[in-house]
Structures are given as C-alpha cells and as structure tokens.
Amino acid sequence: MSEYEEVQKLISIATYPGVKSNLEKYLKELPSPIIKSIETENIKTNNNKIDENTIESTSKKSKILPTVGAFIPIEGYSWDQGAYNTPILTIYIDLPNVGSVKDKVKVEFGKHSIDLKIFDLDGKNYRLVKDNLEKDIIPDQSKVVVKSNKVLLKLHKVKGEYSYDNWTALTAKKGRDETKEVEKKKDPMGGIMDMMKDMYEDGDENMKKIIGEAMLKSQRGEKPDAPSGLDDMPMPDMSSLGKGLGKF
Numbered sequence: 195m196s197e198y199e200e201v202q203k204l205i206s207i208a209t210y211p212g213v214k215s216n217l218e219k220y221l222k223e224l225p226s227p228i229i230k231s232i233e234t235e236n237i238k239t240n241n242n243k244i245d246e247n248t249i250e251s252t253s254k255k256s257k258i259l260p261t262v263g264a265f266i267p268i269e270g271y272s273w274d275q276g277a278y279n280t281p282i283l284t285i286y287i288d289l290p291n292v293g294s295v296k297d298k299v300k301v302e303f304g305k306h307s308i309d310l311k312i313f314d315l316d317g318k319n320y321r322l323v324k325d326n327l328e329k330d331i332i333p334d335q336s337k338v339v340v341k342s343n344k345v346l347l348k349l350h351k352v353k354g355e356y357s358y359d360n361w362t363a364l365t366a367k368k369g370r371d372e373t374k375e376v377e378k379k380k381d382p383m384g385g386i387m388d389m390m391k392d393m394y395e396d397g398d399e400n401m402k403k404i405i406g407e408a409m410l411k412s413q414r415g416e417k418p419d420a421p422s423g424l425d426d427m428p429m430p431d432m433s434s435l436g437k438g439l440g441k442f
Contacts, residue, residue: 268322303333
C-alpha cells in the first residue's frame, strides 16, 4: 500500500473533525499515484533507457514541491497578546535566514487555527500547526510578517461586549467544541458552571476546598460564596457540581 492510499484509508476511519481535516490537508500535498505512474512510464521510454535530462527535471520538481513528510515541527516560539483591549496577538518564531525564502512562507488562518509552512529554508521545510486556539480569531484580518531572521503571525482577536478577548494561553486545554460554545453563549450560567468545574479539576487543595464548601452550602439551600477574586461573579446552583468530582 502506498503512502497516498494509507492516508486515504485513515481519512475514511477518522472520527474527529480536526484529525480528518489535517489528514485531508496532508493528502493534498502528496503526489497522486496516477501522476507518479505516468512520470515513471515517461522515464522508461526510449527502449527503457533513462534520459539524463528527464532525471534532472524530476529532481528539480522534487525540490520545488517538497513532500509534507519532510516538515520539521516548529516547537520554539513565543507569543504576546499586547496591552489590555488591543486587537492583535502576535506569535514570534525565530528562524535564521528565513527572510531569504519570504516567497515560500505560507500560512492558513482558520476561526480557531493556524497552519504555517516554510519551504526550502537551507534545504529544510518547517511547519507550525495549532488547531485549537484558546479563543477565536478573525482569519481575513490576520496576517504573517517575514523578517530577516524571524516570522511574526499577527492574529486578529475577536471583540467581546466590552473589549477584545483576553487570552490566558495560546491553545485550549481541551479540544474546541463549537456546539458547546454556542450553548454557553445562550446559557451564561452554564458557562460559569463549566468554568467552576475546570477550576476544581485544575486547582490546588485550597481551591478544591473552597469550591467544595460552596457546593455544600448550595445543597443546603444557602447562597454559596464566590471563590477569592471572583466576588462579583453571580454564583450558579452548585448542587450538581459534585457529580463526578469525588468526595471533599
């Protein structure tokens, strides 16, 4: 089975939309078995004698259109969302001499994803993919800036009711579920409940104790106190919060 056919098989059994989308992008970069077969037949012509010009031409094509499998993941980067209520979040990627291949730097922006590809930089290809950004961005207002030794991704943040979204991390801890996000907007208290669950799961023992006490008060019909720092937050009915969280 060829690599092309194997990726096709993986797409057919993939269940997560994000995984399927990445596999489909990967497949588009692979040479089609049909094209590969035609190129092979062309090389075998003229009594099976290999023409040197044909070999040279094929070699040049492979350099211009490198395969996805040759990408080196970009793991070193930093980001800054700027001052309060500023519209741009910037990702900084240091790559020596990247300005020499400015025309080979490609990026795709999605609602909550980025896919940066850098081709043929000193004979190597680089890629940075993030498909679960913590917040949504505006793709058509985002851009890439290529400097001599650095690539900057300018992500345009979404503006909320009072200010542009505040990011606490570049990517979400869990996969993005757009259906649940729409439901949260329709039910703000449900969103607060989910946040309280995350605070319990990720918090230290003191935080778990505070949330546990608030839950017990709610079960007794008393108004629960908000955790420290969230005094102005309207507290939801926490009587069901303990389900699946264990004993306090």
